[in-house]
Amino acid sequence: MTPPPYAIGIDTSLTALREADRLLQDLAAGLGLAGDVFGCTHLVRDGDRPRVALSLAAASEAVVEGARARLTDQGHQVRDGVWDGAGRAVLYPGAAALTGTLTVAELVSRSAIRRVQVLGTADRPDPATPLVTREFVRPHWRDGELVLAAMPAVGGTLVPFEVPDPTPCCADH
CATH class of the missing domain: 3.30.70.2250 (B family DNA polymerase, N domain, alpha/beta motif)
Incomplete structure (x- = not known):
């Protein structure tokens, strides 16, 4: 999109x-x-x-x-x-449907997000990889498409890079 x-x-x-x-x-x-x-x-x-x-x-x-x-x-x-x-x-379209834990494929199919980029890697994550949304998914426009930056988390899951409640020392950076 x-x-x-x-x-x-x-x-x-x-x-x-x-x-x-x-x-x-x-x-x-x-x-x-x-x-x-x-x-x-x-x-x-x-x-x-x-x-x-x-x-x-x-x-x-x-x-x-x-x-x-x-x-x-x-x-x-x-x-x-x-x-x-x-x-x-x-x-963005589909943002309200991004709750709980979804696979990368579900995240992309339910929303305007076109891809997930795992920080520190050039490869796209497996579409079956679970992503824990924390009910806070903030993708960025990159080259005309919405891209969600994610990072590895416990148990082989991913989480969005941006956290919903950043610590005060980092909140305004």
């Missing part, structure tokens, strides 16, 4: 990913956006104001333009397009 053609960026003053995730989820819920919309976070480091910006993308121009109008009316700074091509997806 490639990124949808219509997108907007939402500027924020947030500096923590967890806060940006929450804002993105709240905005999408408040706008009544369907499950086929992509919502991403982007680390923006321009000038002296590093922050986490957001983007919303959809296959429908009407959906994106409706979101733009409502967000602008709410006082948000909105721009055309995404901030970069490497957004971290928080909202």
Whole structure:
């Protein structure tokens, strides 16, 4: 699945990913956006104001333009397009179905994620490999497809590289 053609960026003053995730989820819920919309976070480091910006993308121009109008009316700074091509997806088709332990094949078939990349290896994992989602799956756009970074865990399983509750020393890096 490639990124949808219509997108907007939402500027924020947030500096923590967890806060940006929450804002993105709240905005999408408040706008009544369907499950086929992509919502991403982007680390923006321009000038002296590093922050986490957001983007919303959809296959429908009407959906994106409706979101733009409502967000602008709410006082948000909105721009055309995404901030970069490497957004971290928080909202994407199938995200809600990625709970518990799934095989890599199930993860790919249930969601917009096209592949799993195990850190430190060039090979793709066996499709039958179990992946413990921890109900927190944040893939990144890479070369036009959503890719989940994973790492080996106990008992031959995989887990997403990003943890849902990072330790404070590492939470903002």
